[in-house]
Amino acid sequence: MRAPRTSARARFYGNLYHEDLIQRCHISAKSTKKVIQDCICASIREMMIKELEEAPYSIMFDSSSDIYGGKYLAVYVRFVNFQEDAIKTKLFKVIELGSDTTGEKFLSLLEKMFLETMLL
Numbered sequence: 646m647r648a649p650r651t652s653a654r655a656r657f658y659g660n661l662y663h664e665d666l667i668q669r670c671h672i673s674a675k676s677t678k679k680v681i682q683d684c685i686c687a688s689i690r691e692m693m694i695k696e697l698e699e700a701p702y703s704i705m706f707d708s709s710s711d712i713y714g715g716k717y718l719a720v721y722v723r724f725v726n727f728q729e730d731a732i733k734t735k736l737f738k739v740i741e742l743g744s745d746t747t748g749e750k751f752l753s754l755l756e757k758m759f760l761e762t763m764l765l
Contacts, residue, residue: 690737690738690762693722693735693737694762696726696733697722699727700724700726701725702722702723702724702725703722703723704720704721704722704737704755704759705720705721705722705723705734706718706719706720706721706751706755707719707721708742708746708751715741716741716742716743716744716746717739717740717741717742718739718740718751718754718755719736719739720736720737720738720739720740720755720758721734721736721737722735722737738758740754740758742754
């Protein structure tokens with residue numbers, strides 16, 4: 646499934662509706678989260694995958710927790726950007742861990758994530 650092009654969508658709605666009408670519209674926190682996850686994050690991840698398909702890369706990860714006790718695994722990729730002649734490091738994904746924070750769980754989550762994105 647391909648992510649919608651958010652910038653094109655924003656321009657489309659910006660041209661379709663008057664600016665005052667757009668500013669008066671409100672969106673719920675739940676809807677905002679869904680737009681960010683399904684549209685913006687997906688588009689950014691898709692661009693990163695294209696960059697990674699063309700360059701050697703390595704994977705780094707680190708676990709952390711928030712003030713509410715939620716446990717997360719941050720996955721970073723470091724790769725060579727040949728166009729800019731630079732080595733880049735970018736956050737690829739944040740995965741919620743739940744209560745299991747063993748090395749086996751980390752490996753399982755990483756394998757699942759990379760199989761879904763076809764980067765292995």
